[in-house]
Amino acid sequence: MAYLAAPMTVVPREPLWSFPGMSIDTFPPTNSAVARFGTGGSIMTYPSANTAIYVPIRIRRPTKAVKLWWSCETTGTDNVDIGIYDRNGTRLVSTGAVAKLASSNPLIVNTTDTGLKPGLHYVAVNCAAATATFRAISLSVPNLAAAGVRTEAVGAVTLPATATWVVNQTLAFLPIAGMMLDPTVA
Amino acid sequence: MTYARAIDTEPILGMVSVLGPWGREIDQVGVPLTNVWEAASRTVYMPISVPVKCILRRFWWANGSTVNAAANYIAAIYTDVAGKPGRRLNTTAATAQGTASEVQFVTPSATNVLVPGGYWFALASNSATTTHIMSASLSGAYGETIGGYQEATATPPATATPATRAGALLWLCGFSTETTP
Numbered sequence: 001m002a003y004l005a006a007p008m009t010v011v012p013r014e015p016l017w018s019f020p021g022m023s024i025d026t027f028p029p030t031n032s033a034v035a036r037f038g039t040g041g042s043i044m045t046y047p048s049a050n051t052a053i054y055v056p057i058r059i060r061r062p063t064k065a066v067k068l069w070w071s072c073e074t075t076g077t078d079n080v081d082i083g084i085y086d087r088n089g090t091r092l093v094s095t096g097a098v099a100k101l102a103s104s105n106p107l108i109v110n111t112t113d114t115g116l117k118p119g120l121h122y123v124a125v126n127c128a129a130a131t132a133t134f135r136a137i138s139l140s141v142p143n144l145a146a147a148g149v150r151t152e153a154v155g156a157v158t159l160p161a162t163a164t165w166v167v168n169q170t171l172a173f174l175p176i177a178g179m180m181l182d183p184t185v186a
Numbered sequence: 187m188t189y190a191r192a193i194d195t196e197p198i199l200g201m202v203s204v205l206g207p208w209g210r211e212i213d214q215v216g217v218p219l220t221n222v223w224e225a226a227s228r229t230v231y232m233p234i235s236v237p238v239k240c241i242l243r244r245f246w247w248a249n250g251s252t253v254n255a256a257a258n259y260i261a262a263i264y265t266d267v268a269g270k271p272g273r274r275l276n277t278t279a280a281t282a283q284g285t286a287s288e289v290q291f292v293t294p295s296a297t298n299v300l301v302p303g304g305y306w307f308a309l310a311s312n313s314a315t316t317t318h319i320m321s322a323s324l325s326g327a328y329g330e331t332i333g334g335y336q337e338a339t340a341t342p343p344a345t346a347t348p349a350t351r352a353g354a355l356l357w358l359c360g361f362s363t364e365t366t367p
Contacts, residue, residue, distance in 0.1 A: 118195035148201035
């Protein structure tokens with residue numbers, strides 16, 4: 001008589017609450033690698049033109065990013081770029097240069113559907129002007145450096161194919177940005 | 187029809203912090219601000235839960251707005267023994283406090299492979315004179331219940347003898363799993 005190497009078990013149905021949300025972004029503690037700081041967003045100008053900000057996020061199950069977004073405010077229609085990088089600094093997808101919204105709304109940009117394996121990733125943003133305003137989290141330095149947020153003086157708005165990031169000890173601007181997982185969101 | 191359950195895989199963080207996702211990430215923690223180190227010759231033990239195998243490559247702490255270059259800091263990591271810090275696994279040398287309002291990295295002489303489990307991160311200083319470190323305050327009774335333990339020594343010992351925590355601050359410090367940046 002033969003026995004199975006592993007007992008047969010009923011595979012439980014995935015509970016609805018265990019699915020990932022519609023967005024993985026830089027702020028909520030469920031996905032962000034940045035600590036929950038218990039503070040809300042405010043209107044802030046971009047800290048330095050053509051300087052990319054890389055915010056670590058935790059991807060904990062295979063995920064497909066279909067759109068990228070960044071929370072804008074009312075000043076400026078300057079070009080921005082939003083992207084996703086892996087932990088080695090390789091750009092996986094980006095929007096390319098697109099005009100920022102001059103309103104208090106998230107800029108949502110269609111991108112190539114991009115599969116992401118579980119692992120540490122970075123949501124990257126860049127803006128061509130230091131006068132443009134965004135919804136962001138203001139934190140005293142060096143909180144963001146301690147949270148693993150990195151920057152790079154790119155010199156242009158387009159995010160580089162390979163990041164050459166540094167620890168920015170003076171960064172006090174946490175962008176509110178991320179990726180959409182549901183293609184039905186406008 | 188049923189589908190196999192998706193299993194979450196926790197990524198290895200680059201910067202592991204006592205206030206981050208592997209630390210005391212709770213609502214009661216306020217925004218880290220600059221505070222003077224609580225007492226000379228004191229080691230503070232703060233809990234970290236490591237959910238995935240990783241390598242400790244560098245220690246770090248976040249200096250506050252005023253620093254004292256004459257003060258030394260030491261960071262260390264300990265095993266967890268019955269919910270308290272036990273045996274020291276790794277430590278930095280005594281290191282002069284660096285630049286104000288910057289994260290100060292210190293590379294130990296050896297790295298550690300940390301298996302999933304509970305650990306205690308220790309930070310110690312020999313001085314409480316203008317030695318500011320970023321820290322978050324825990325409200326009310328949370329300070330004693332989850333803020334950790336302390337010991338009256340400026341050098342984290344090989345085996346901890348933890349005492350009840352007197353303060354309600356969690357100091358912003360941790361380790362990096364990466365060599366750079």
